[in-house]
Amino acid sequence: MSDPQVQTRIRETLRNSKDNLLRAAYYEVARNSAKVENYLAQKILDNAGKK
Numbered sequence: 001m002s003d004p005q006v007q008t009r010i011r012e013t014l015r016n017s018k019d020n021l022l023r024a025a026y027y028e029v030a031r032n033s034a035k036v037e038n039y040l041a042q043k044i045l046d047n048a049g050k051k
Contacts, residue, residue, distance in 0.1 A: 001007070
């Protein structure tokens with residue numbers, strides 16, 4: 001543990017793990033708050049009602 005290379009590698013691993021966790025949380029929040037509209041399907045349904 002006193003080897004500087006080992007300490008650097010541990011820090012990088014911890015930093016990467018933290019970054020990955022934060023990125024995954026951000027993506028999940030963005031995905032959960034996204035609203036998807038299928039305009040083609042709505043247009044088809046609207047046109048079917050007019051016939």
